[in-house]
Amino acid sequence: MVSIEKNNMFGNISLKELMDATYVASSNFQVRAFYEAKDEILKTGKYSEQEFFDILDAMIDAETERKIVLERLQGKNPLFLSEIASEITEFPPENVIRDVIYLMAQGYVEEHVEVKTKMITKKIKGEEKQVEVKEYFYRYQTKELPNDFMENYFEPVSIVFDAGACCQCGWCSAICPVNAIMVDADNLEIDVDSCMKCGLCFSVCPRSFSIDHANEAIKKLDKELKWSDKIGAYFNTYSGSTKKEEIIKVRQDGGVVTTIAEYLLSKKLVDAVIAVQHSKELWKPEPVIIDDVKDLYKTGGTKYANSPSLTIIDQCKKYEKIAFVGVPCMMKALEKGTLYPSGLPFFKNIKYRIGLFCMESFPYDQIINLAKEQFDKNIDELTKMNIGGGKFIINLKSGEQMDVPLKEVQKYARDNCHFCEDLTSDYADISVGSIGSQDGWSSVITRSKDADKLYNDIVKAGLIESKSLKDVKPGQFLVEKIGGIKRKKCKSINLKENQDGH
Ligand SMILES: Cc1cc2nc3c(=O)[nH]c(=O)nc-3n(C[C@H](O)[C@H](O)[C@H](O)COP(=O)(O)OP(=O)(O)OC[C@H]3O[C@@H](n4cnc5c(N)ncnc54)[C@H](O)[C@@H]3O)c2cc1C
Ligand code: SF4
Ligand code: SF4
Ligand code: SF4
Structure with a gap:
């Protein structure tokens, strides 16, 4: 997991420069809007006064750092993020990289894209062929700014929803300091009248401006990680299956997710796990906070309708350590909150991110239609839904199993999933999915040394049977292939005019 170091001391910066930068930072619209709304924020009761000032401090620190990075960038030729990070040495390289991307969103920096083509040898239907592939190179430079330049103002996230790009993760509603945002599975x-235009929601939204290039540059700093253009940075890959009988009864694939969650809770590595259970309406997911292992089994199995699970994070303040289970867009939302810290008290408590693979999710009413139109079944007759081998498969209470080709059900999927390039939860600590492994097994990607140790501790404790994903068929090859297809199919997001840099 990437952790951005906080620069409380700004140790290498001269006092004069620091004071100048802090002065500019304090007049930033986001900082001012937040500060001026202090009474309204405290009135909602979401944050205590101490928490309010912690958030304000974090916002000013981050903005001060960005203004110093901007100063250092002036007059330089277009550079790769990694080059900028090695030239600006006053701050940790991770910070510099994330700052450049934010400065681009603020309108100070532009991205230059260079496209090169090269020939590679590829096996197509058993035959080796030469194919042309494109490579993209991204460099960054400060913009020539007009005298009357005004820093981009971050709109509230209705701009994301109105552009049809909101993935309904719910993160903005959890972080909004005045509770002005309502997100459910279909709406935002x-x-x-309550919104004080602080733009915090926009800066942490996974669908506002992209952090993918920053992520690649940051992850490549860690020489222990491997990099794949299709599945992101990883430490190791496995195929695992739970050994716990109670979990086998409720699991979707290998039961790895529930087993990890149970281990974390029972070893007191976390106080609570945020996961998803059936609501009163069967197959309609409901996010839940689980702090007792016996309640965990209710969460096993995949509900293919989307769940705005991040909406409930602000209810977790009382827990010091939380694990969060969710789909890739939610993992990205959490990462954005890490890269652009707003000092949110509940956010600091998220210690483990368990990400699922996800090709698409469905609106709940479309799941009902899918069952009716494709299988002539009512939703409450289904005991399991699954995607595998290019098919959408259902199990019925009668014991019968039915399937249709996956392409037949794609029309029921949510439109905004077409803006999603991430199959394997690139931003998780541990990612789990079915693609690549045999029935009853899950493919597992550990994305840091610590996450790998956790997974192997669970295996050593005898709770999961595990093999290398490279030793199983179809294995990592298929995960990367489908991951690459999802990246290629992904549509780009166009928000309205006055937002630059997305
Ligand atoms: C919408 C969706 C689409 C998916 N698409 C794919 C795919 O295309 N290819 C693939 O390989 N894998 C996909 N998966 C992942 C796969 O279905 C399994 O979740 C994964 O293999 C883990 O299996 P397991 O047996 O280890 O999980 P289990 O031990 O059964 O645990 C399942 C976990 O998933 C959580 N969960 C269930 N539904 C949701 C939901 N709607 N939103 C958030 N969390 C949820 C539960 O809280 C539980 O913690 C998808 C998952 C979801 C939720
Ligand atoms: S944070 Fe999530 S719910 Fe909010 S606008 Fe962005 S994508 Fe939608
Ligand atoms: S809706 Fe967004 S911009 Fe408005 S107050 Fe909430 S977080 Fe700030
Ligand atoms: S496809 Fe992407 S946007 Fe859609 S639910 Fe899955 S992770 Fe979220």
Whole structure:
């Protein structure tokens, strides 16, 4: 997991420069809007006064650092993020990289894209062929700014929803300091009278401006990680299956997710796990906070309708250590909150991110239609839904199993999933999915040394049977292949005019 170092001391910066930068940072619209709304924020009761000032401090620190990075960038030729990070040495390289991307969103920096083609040898239907592939190179430079330049103002996230790009993760609603955002599985509404235009929601939204290039540059700094353009950075890959009988009864694939969650809770590595259970309406997911192992088994199995699970994170303040289970877009939302810290008290408590693979999810009413139109079944007749071998498969209470080709069900999927390039939860600590492994097994990607140790501790404790994903068929090859297809199919997001840098 990437952790960005906080620069409380700004140790290498002269006092004068620091004071100048802090002065500019304090006049930033986001900082001012937040500060000026202090009374309204405290009135909602979401944050205590101490927490309010912690958030404000974190915002000013981050903005001060960015203004110093901007100063250092002036007059330089276009550079790769890694080059910028090695030239600006006053801050940790991770910070510099994330700052350049943010400065681009603020309108100070532009991205130059260079496309090169090269020939590679590829096996197509058993035959080796030469194919042309494109390579993209991204360099960054400060923009020539007009005298009347005004820093981009971050709109509230209704701009993301109105562009059809919101993935309904719910993160903005959890972080909004005045509770102005309401997100459910299908909708997002902002109470414009309460919104104090702080733009915090925009800066942490996974669908506002992209952090993918920053992520690649940051992950490549860690020489212990391997990099794949298709599945992101990883430490190791496995195929695992739970050995716990109670979990085998409720699992979707290998039961790895529930086994990891159970281990974390029972070893007191976390106080609570945020996962998803059936709501009163069967197959309609409901996010839940689980702090007792026996309640965990209710969460086993995949509900293919989307769940705005991040909406409930702000209810976890009382827990010091949380694990969060969710789909890739939610992992990215959490990472964005890490890269652009707003000092949110509940956010600091998220210690483990368990990400699922996800090709698409469905609106709940479309799951009902899918069952009716494709299988002539009512939703409450289904005991399991699954995607595997290019098919959408259902199990029925009668014991019968039915399937249709996956392409037949794609029309029921959510439109905004077409903006999603991530199959394997690139931003998780541990990613788990079915692609690549045999029935009853899950493919597992550990994305840091610590995450790998955790997984192997669970294996050593005798709770999961595990093999290398490279030793199973179809294995990592298929995960990378489908991951690459998802990246290629992904549509780009166009938000309205006055947002630059996405
Ligand atoms: C919407 C969706 C689409 C998916 N698509 C693919 C795919 O295309 N290819 C693939 O290989 N894998 C996909 N998966 C992942 C796969 O279905 C399994 O979740 C994964 O293999 C883990 O299996 P397991 O037996 O280890 O999990 P289990 O031990 O059964 O645990 C399942 C976990 O998933 C959580 N969960 C269930 N539904 C949701 C939901 N809607 N949102 C968030 N969390 C949820 C539960 O809280 C539980 O913690 C998808 C998952 C979801 C939720
Ligand atoms: S944070 Fe999530 S729910 Fe909010 S606008 Fe962005 S994508 Fe939608
Ligand atoms: S809706 Fe967004 S911009 Fe408005 S107050 Fe909430 S976080 Fe700030
Ligand atoms: S496909 Fe992407 S956007 Fe859609 S639910 Fe899965 S992770 Fe979220």
